[in-house]
Amino acid sequence: MKQLDLSLYLVTDSGMLPPGKTLPQVVDEAIQGGVTVVQLREKSADTGNFIATARLVQAVTRRANVPLLINDRLDVALAIDADGVHIGQDDIPLEEARSLLGPDKIIGVSVQTRKEAEDAVAGGADYLGIGTCYSTTTKQVKEGPQGPAGIRDVWERALEASSHTIRAVTIGGINQFNAAHVMNYSAAFDGKVPLNGIAVVSAIMASPTPRLAAQELKRQLSTSSSLLELRPHRQLEQVKQLATEIFAKLRSTTPLVQHITNMVVINDCANACLALGGSPVMSSESEEQADLSAAVSSLVVNTGTLTSAQIEGMRSAMKHANLHNTPITLDPVAVGATGYRSQIVSQLLCDFRVSVIKGNAGEIGKLAGSKEVQMRGVDAVGSGFACPEKIAQQVALRHRCVVVMTGAEDYVSDGINTFVVQNGHKMQGQITGSGCMVGTAIGTFMHAALACKAPLVGALVGIVAINLAAEHAARRPDVRGPGTFRAAFIDEMHNLTLEQFQAEMKIKQL
Ligand SMILES: Cc1ncc(COP(=O)(O)OP(=O)(O)O)c(N)n1
């Protein structure tokens, strides 16, 4: 196999150069920042200028021992003895390119579909450029963006067709905010086989500081590798031990937990967060999310009473949370109830990496594409799933996150490990917002959970803690109905001790 590190792949565009910088300078700085392969893409240069520019860039790439590929133009590649070419579906056919360049040169092929991937593999491509991932202003593309789920689909086919020998990057709209999410979400076969890298144009070419831009992208790539380690096989005893550690850690750290939540429950969620040991911040204004994100430890996003302004706030907060690797707990309230909500939630899941999705059976069922349990307003209707743990597991695998599906028993899965929580009290169903408070509880523990590299256990701790508080509240003699339960519920979140948590948690592994 040819030596080729595709992890951070720069495609040039001299039309985007920042003022005062030349193309070779930008390429040089980008390589210093960690770019591992360069493709010279000069769409408007005539042949003479293309060759002259290629020679200048080649002096830089050769010095750094980084391969230089030429976009589309075999004649230019041959003229300068480049390391290879990158060709698209409308360019010179792969077989002809191979016979002109010989077996040792690198040939990359752009693919958008499973069929194109199969053909490129059969034709002997060295790597694939799968795209477009997200919308981009750098190139006019014929088809809409595929999102990381579409990229995963093509990547899985390419791997199968090549018996796992082909390499690939994805391209289109990738930047420092979404690079880790793209790598994590597009990884094939239940997240086990990541792409070899990302290809970017504007994220580096248009940056006034290309070295820093490349460094930040590299940092995001290493975040994405570490995400693969967050889902080891777990044993029940180890989970209980970690759960106790996470519970104790929260009380000694007071994390700042930002909520963008609905207007029905906002006050209860803020109080629940405080009572559990967190510090709530309830801002949804998009303009302040960049600043807030530097201080926030965990983000809870709840779609209960969506407005356009709130959606903008969510998108901005989630984008910055992804940049800082801050855990996001998404509560897709009423996701199946209207087409609008479904579309907003699926766009959020396409664009941003979430650590946990928490929902009732109807909401999680909708995300699984199941019709067994449906939504009426914000409530799930129907007799329940024949196999609830499979639904939770399926959604966790699809979205590469932890899924908490609430109900009489609560299912928690990261796709690899699945647990059922048997704590809780039926009075939780008699007050509004108890589901939203589960989202708050999970979000409150999630910072401590990530510090222990255990998001699955963090979600378990959140749901156990709040369910135990409900059990304790319901037992109190002063609780005579939903109103007094609601106040007692918050009290008991505050009063819950580590010893009670340890002794009373009822978790079973499935
Ligand atoms: C790495 C990588 N992937 C895809 C493309 C797109 O190539 P193509 O389809 O040939 O389109 P143009 O680049 O020619 O506009 C690429 N250049 N690099």
Ligand SMILES: Cc1ncsc1CCOP(=O)(O)O
């Ligand atoms: C060349 C190319 N091919 C598919 S999208 C694209 C441009 C990607 O540019 P950017 O990284 O700026 O979105």
